[in-house]
Amino acid sequence: MDLAKVDQIVEKYGFDKNAVLAILQDIQVAYNYLPREAINKVSELLSLPLGQISSQATFFSSFSLTPRGEHIVTVCMGTACHVRGAPRVLSELERELKIDDGETTADGKFTIETVNCVGACALGPLVMVNGNYHGNIDTAEVSTLLSAYR
Template identity: 55%
Template structure:
């Protein structure tokens, strides 16, 4: 599936195609498309005059970027130290079990992407899970299905 790249030139122009704005440009493309399409990276390489391999280096170095399209629903489990000590890994395992994928992967039907993050700064209410931007506090194994149920029903 080819992504519609019509929005990319505008983003590049916004930053005046400056080399130093590479990361900011990639961040905007990521936000717009929910991932970094290959063609977009080629375009960025051309317009900014940065070798493609260097653009790919940056795109794969930072966790904020994804070269693969993400699912419609994003589940992020916090694995910061405080959440870890309070049982975060068990919550992650339950999600992995229920969705049938491992952290960092997307379900084959492209519905869910499961990710981990190394600290959201909400340690008081850990373990924390963010589902589609909504924060869920004091997670337990039982609450996992309560989060997934309504999202599964939605498209």
């Protein structure tokens, strides 16, 4: 695995031991997940125990330790979306893609994730695909939404 980007990221933060969270966030953007090798490398470069890095990597829900799909489908599970039917939208997505929340389709195309709230509550239920917002989604619209990315 090419870890050159890890070196660059750690260097960008000036090898700051307090910046582990920010470093991991940038790595996830660069590699689409947190590869084990990258976590090892961060520990080595910052001279911090591996446990200290992986405790951050596993504590925060925004990190994925497994490779994610080409398209990330994020379902907002905030209260406003919840009362407007987000759980039904999530089940419909799971049914449509035949995977559960947190999983990736066998062809590597889609990953379903949930998030506590994206702060676009007025438009609930809300689904994001690759960071693009799709508001007021009802269960009947799920397959149309996905077909744009298929």
